[in-house]
Structure formats: structure tokens, C-alpha cells
Amino acid sequence: MSAAIDWLCRAQDRRDGCADAGGVSAGWSFEDGWLPSYPETSGYIVETLLAAARVLDRPELTARAGRILDWELGLQLPDGAFPGHFGEPGSTPVIFNTGQIMHGLLAGHQQLGRDDCLAAAVRAAHWMVARQDPDGCWRRSVHNAIPHVYNTRAAWALLRTGLASGEPGLVDAALANLHWARSQATPSGWWRENAFRRGEAPFIHNIAYAMRGLLEGGVLADAPELVESAACAARALVRAQRADGWIAGAFAEDWRPAARYSCLTGVAQIVLNWQRLEQLGVVGAWRDPIERSLGFLARNQRLRGDGAPDDGALAGSLPIWGRYSRFEYPNWATKFLADALIMACSDEVVPPLPERASLEAGA
Template structure:
């Protein structure tokens, strides 16, 4: 009886009496995802997600991007961390559709972020409106956006801010390569490989070896926390918590992006390939489980087992992009095949017809929406990673089409 009362209270608080909310609830309860043959081309889904991201930015008064649309409260305040790494997505989409408005939106975010930088060079965590506290991970993600803005514009104000942030990260790094101070719940995290990545981008931009050394030190520490089956220790948000697919994908992406930069500069050859192999090992384990169950679960324990019955859509989109990135390097068709399937899965959960701008085109935190990851909400980072994954899929498929068209034809094919 108590559980039933709690459910009724949750549904009331999430305002399921509103038609647009009720529609999502009914669809998710009966798992009425869009059928495969009714899915739209990627461009349609991407355009809808980008329109949602623009609505999320327009919902704030500061040029940042609203953290999420919540069924109970509507649009949340801006979230500096994810606004930061939305910047490269906006630049990429601006080039793809040749529309300057997305470029302008990206720079509005970047300029807003400059106004938030703390005196010590760090950037604050949490949504805008909370007391600003420096956070390692958030600082790294904002650096990705600022360095992207620097590459796009050549304006050194973005590089100077990234340098101050990078200096702070180097200064507070632990001797073993981890970060402990100013971290989420004051504990070490292997998903900080996504902080090593912007440090390597900063090294690329400046040739300052301290950023290269700090990044490699952390990557080596994270590598030491990988089990033989690919699972990472210290990868959850809190102690004794099985990691979400979201943070697992953060970790693998950090390894992949770092390996890509080091490989490009012929740095740390053998160690560089170990970083790549670490991402492949974890990704392969997840791919096997996805192919068997046909459903990407939200969390996985150290044996790659899951007791959850919901999916973390953010992590799904991240994982799809990770698999596509791996395919670009090793051309293993299994990763491409699995990525196409998981992209279609996330596409099938996107509502393209809702009249509610907080729902239409957005990506839920969880499927079903009452799953425990960002419950009853549409987070901006889910839409961002979804767009990234679909745009990379289109790029790879176009390249494959080009390769096929230009293959030498045999006499039999010519006939």
C-alpha cells in the first residue's frame, strides 16, 4: 500500500495529469517505442534534438543551456559543465547544415562561461544559482568547450581561460595521477579520463609539457584500475555503487580521445595503444551483452551483470559514439553494427510529435522515464550525445558509400 501511495505521489508531482506528460507515461509503461520501419532519417532526429537544445538555451536568461526539462518544474537553470561540452556539438552542426546561428549560439555559451571562471582558474559545479564551488570534472568539460571556441575563432581569451583552468588541474592533482580534492563526493573517479583529454588538447595548443605529463599520469592511474574483464574500479558516482553506463562511457571516451591525440603526435606509442585497448576491452564486453539482451541496461557490476530494468539513454548515445570511434580505428564491423542498433534504440524513444517544447526532440534521462537516472527529466547532455552519435554515424556511412562506389569493378560486376 505504501509503495502504491508513493507511486501515485510521484506521478502527481511529475504532473502526469498534463496531456503531454501522460502521453509519455503511457508510451513508456507499455514500451510503445517507435517501430524500426517508422524511424526517420538521422537528419530528422538530429534536427529535432538541436531544436530542443536551442529551446533549452532560450529558456535561460544568461546564454547558458538549461540543465534539463523536468516534468515537475519545467526548465531548470543553466548548467555550466554540460553547456561547455555542448559548444563543440553546436560548431559541428553549424558546419553540417551551413547555418551560422549555431556558431553564434556556441560563442554565446563560451562568453558566458568566461564570466563564471573562479579566481583560482577552476569552474564551478552544479546548476547556476548554487554557491560556486570548484569541481575537477566540470572544469575539464568546460575546457573542451573553450578550446573548441579558440580553434574556431582564434580568439585568445578562450585559450587564456583554458590555461588558467589547466594550471589549476595540474596544481591539485594527486601524486599518483588521480584527482581527489574538489571532486564529486570527494573521491577519486576513473571517469576523470575525460579530464585528461582536455589537458592533452591544451598541450596541443600550447606545447606545454606539464599538461601532457599530467594527462598521461592520470591515464596510467585509470589504466591500473581496469580489471582483466574490462570493468573499471572507482567508476561510480559514490562508494560501493555500480557505475552507470554514462560514467563507463565517459571513461572509455577519455581513453579513446587521449589515444587519438597521442597517436597523431606519435607520443607514447606502446602506452598510447594500451589506452586504446582499454577502451576496446570495456566496449567489447558491453557490446556482447547488448547483442545478447537487445537492451542496454543502466548499470553494470564488476562481472558486467545488471539488475536494473531501465536504460540510461545518455549512456546509450555515448556508447554508440564510442563504438563508432573504435570502428574508425580498427574497422571491426561488429562495433559499427552494434552502434547502428543502439542509435536506432535511442531514436525510437525520441518524441518528435509532442506539442510540449520541453519534450519534443529531447532525450529522456531514463527509459522508461521513471528510471532512476535523471528521473522524469530530459537532460541537455542526453540530447548532446545523441546528436554527436548520429552525426558520426552519418559521416561513417557516407564514407563507406564513397569507398564502395570507388572500388574497382570486376568484369562480372561490370556486365
């Protein structure tokens, strides 16, 4: 865990002196070296640093989280959205990216008491609602101009924002998306409309994003049908896991493996879903799969001890030339590894559970 957190800190430090200082480098690639700061993933790294500050007794990590938040707030556009991609000139806002930044802003409000972060999250939430279609789906301001079930992870942020701000309209919009996403499930529990491109099998990275949004949204809304949609997919992935913890990097309909490599990023995310399902007491055999995949991830984390660009990091895929984030160490892979390790060795939930609030106004 410490090595993963140290790598995230170095990824932030690599941007010192640059226009995007304060953010966290998107990662390191064999082709381009250290990449620019990535607003989307820097946003949800905030919650990782704050949890690690408590678990590892490293208060300096809290200051790092604050630097990310200050940088993110400076990026917000007049309409409430945040720039997509690396935030370079001309980059257009994307629903998913803005949602992940909102998770960081909510961490700033909930854990650091920053009202400016909640105000920014509310502005972003209103932008998201304005881009939503009547059926709850987002078809505008989305990656590759197609709908994605994995936007449930943005809907989760929208729901959290609605609860924190007491705005039932935001809650309603979030639930509309979550129920649309659930409607995309096939009888096997696999979701249509969940890949980056139509006609492709979704990476387990996408699948795990969709799972977490439905799971946490269902918990907050007391909607067991949403939790069960996530749990159905989680059980299918338990069945697909090998004895050594390896999981195929993509799955086609009916959970047919569609990759010969493993998406390490997605494995870490799946572990997080299994951990939450176990914590919640949802029916399923979660403990052994968690341990198998944690061991698999630990064996594939780069632990060199020399501060090299990959020291402490997790690659996108195994082998590293696998199709997901090929030849790269993306910061979100290491972030999700750190989250899983934090939850495995402590009573922390990443992000922490908010105080329950009444949804009656948004019913």
C-alpha cells in the same frame, strides 16, 4: 538530428532574460520544469552546435556557441576553475565539470580562432594540475569526495590543452591520470572507482565517459594500451547489448547487469565510442551494434513536432522513472544523441580531431 538541435536551442532560449542567459538549461524535469543553465554541459554543447552548423548549414548555431563561450568566460574564477553545479553562490569547483567546460573552450579556440578561450583553458588546466595527487588521480575537488575513473574525460581536455598551448607539464599530468585510470581495470576490463558513490555499480553514463577519455587520450598520446583499455570495455558492452539495441543502465564487476532500466544517455555515449573505434580501425565488431543502438535511440527520442518541453529530447532513462536522471530530459542526453547522429551521417568527428603535435617534450 534537427529536432535534437532545435531542442538544445530552445533550452538555451529558456534562459534569455535570466542571470544565466547565454548558457543552456540543464534540461526539463517533471518536478521543476526548465532548469538553470548548467556550465559543465553547456561547455561541451559548444562542439555539438559548431558541428551541427556545418552539417545542417545553419550558421546561426555558430552564434549560439559563441554566446555560450562568452557566458562561460564570465564564470571563471580567479584560480582558473569554474563553479560546480549550476554556478550558484557557494557552489564549489569540480574537476570533471571544469574539464568539460575546457572542451568547449578548446572548440572556441580551434574552430572559432578565439585566443581568449585557449587562455582560459590554460588557466583551468593549471588549476586541475594543482589539485592532482602524485599518482595521477584526482581526490580533491571531486564529486562526493571520492576518486572517479570517469575523470579521464577531464584528463582528455587537459591533454588537448597541453598540446594546444605547447605546455608539456599539462600533457604529463593528463597522461598520469589516464594511466592511473587504466590501472583500475579488472581482468574483465570493468573499472573500479567509477561510480558516483562507493559500493554502487556505475551507470553506463560513467562507463562511457571513462571509455572516451581513455580512447581519445590514447590516440593523442599514441598510447595503444590506453586505447585497448577503452576497447576492452566497448567489446564487453557489445556482448551486453540486446538485439533491439537496449543496454542495461549500470554494470557491476565482470560486466554483470545491475539495472532493469536502460540509461538512454549512456547508450548514446556508448554509440559515440563504438563510432570512434570503427573510424580508428580498432579490432571489434562495431557496425551492427552501432546501428542497433541508433535505432533504439531514434525510437525513444520524443518527436512531437509541437515545441513542447520534451519535443526532440531524449530522456535520461527508459523507462523515464529509471534511476538515472529520473523523470528528466537532461541536456547532455540530447547533446550526445545529436553527436552520434552527426557522426552517423557525415564525416564529422565531435569534437574535431586536433592537429597532431609532438609529445616528446612531455615524455
